[in-house]
Structures are given as structure tokens and as C-alpha cells.
Amino acid sequence: MAKYDFDLFTIGAGSGGVAGSRRAGSYGVKVAIAESVRVGGTCVLRGCVPKKLLVYASEFARAFGTSEATVRRWLETLEGFYAIRLLRPWHASIAKRQVKSPKVYLRDSGMLHALLGITSPAELRERPQVGASFEGFVVEQAIHASGALSHEAYHWATPQGAELDLLLVRGDRRIGIE
Numbered sequence: 001m002a003k004y005d006f007d008l009f010t011i012g013a014g015s016g017g018v019a020g021s022r023r024a025g026s027y028g029v030k031v032a033i034a035e036s037v038r039v040g041g042t043c044v045l046r047g048c049v050p051k052k053l054l055v056y057a058s059e060f061a062r063a064f065g066t067s068e069a070t071v072r073r074w075l076e077t078l079e080g081f082y083a084i085r086l087l088r089p090w091h092a093s094i095a096k097r098q099v100k101s102p103k104v105y106l107r108d109s110g111m112l113h114a115l116l117g118i119t120s121p122a123e124l125r126e127r128p129q130v131g132a133s134f135e136g137f138v139v140e141q142a143i144h145a146s147g148a149l150s151h152e153a154y155h156w157a158t159p160q161g162a163e164l165d166l167l168l169v170r171g172d173r174r175i176g177i178e
Helices: 015-026 041-046 057-064 068-080 109-116 121-126 130-146
Strands: 008-011 031-034 084-089 103-106 153-157 163-170 173-177
Touching (some): 008 173, 109 130
Parallel strands (some): 008 031, 084 153
Antiparallel strands (some): 084 103
């Protein structure tokens, strides 16, 4: 098996992945970027469509005509059935302006495709949800491959748009995946 020596491995060469990798590289970090199709990302190649769902319980509660507590119980139940993964936000006192809502992924990308009515790989490639599908798959695989427990997996974001899709925290060690 080949050995690679990277400090940061960026999955996806969208504008955020490239910008973050360039910034890290400017600090002397050894960076590698993986992209399955074309450099540019969803916004550049297909038009901007949100690729992640940040859970704002109050908005869901209004939409469903129920309370925030009920929405949170629904999400916790789905998480308990392993249907979704709630990635809680990681935050420290380093900056007060950080996104504090969890991110939700359907754990089974096949279920996501079925719910969206996607029946073939060609159809998936043409849909704006291709990014969300790939990202959810990568998040699940990275957590599984790392052996991380649920309480060691987070996401991190700021309202200005800086983000890590997955942040694995074990003791004092932090591994960011974007």
C-alpha cells in the first residue's frame, strides 16, 4: 500500500475546497485535492444550489405547524434508527460567530436517490443534488474508515462561509475534511 504524506486532504475541488487548500498551502501545509469530475464545484458548473441542510428547528416547526421540541424529537428518532446523521457543530471560544445548527445527512445515498426519484447514475450527474449525495457518502465513509464515534464527528462553519464538512475530534487531535 502506498504511503502519502499530506497535512490536509481536500475532497472536492469546488471554490471552497480550492480556496481552503490554497490558504492552508500558504501556511506551509502539504495539501492534496481529490475531485471526481471537474474542478469548479456546484455553483460554478451547475448554478448555486444549497448542497447541505442546516437544521433550523424553528423553520421546520413553522412549516409543519408543530413545536421546535417536536422537530428535534423527530430528528433524534431518525438518528436513532440510523436513517440520518446529525453532525453537530464544533465550536470553541476562538470565535463567537460560528454556525451552531447541526447538519443533516441521509446515511444511505441510495435512499436519498430513491426519495428524489433518481433512477440512474446519468440522471444523478445531471441533478443539482449530486454534490449532496457525494458529500453524504464521503462523510459516512470517512467516519467509518477513521473508526470515529458519533461524539467525535462534527461540522464547522461560520456565517461568512468558511466551513469544514467534517471535523473529527479525538483528544487534542483534530482532522478537518472539506
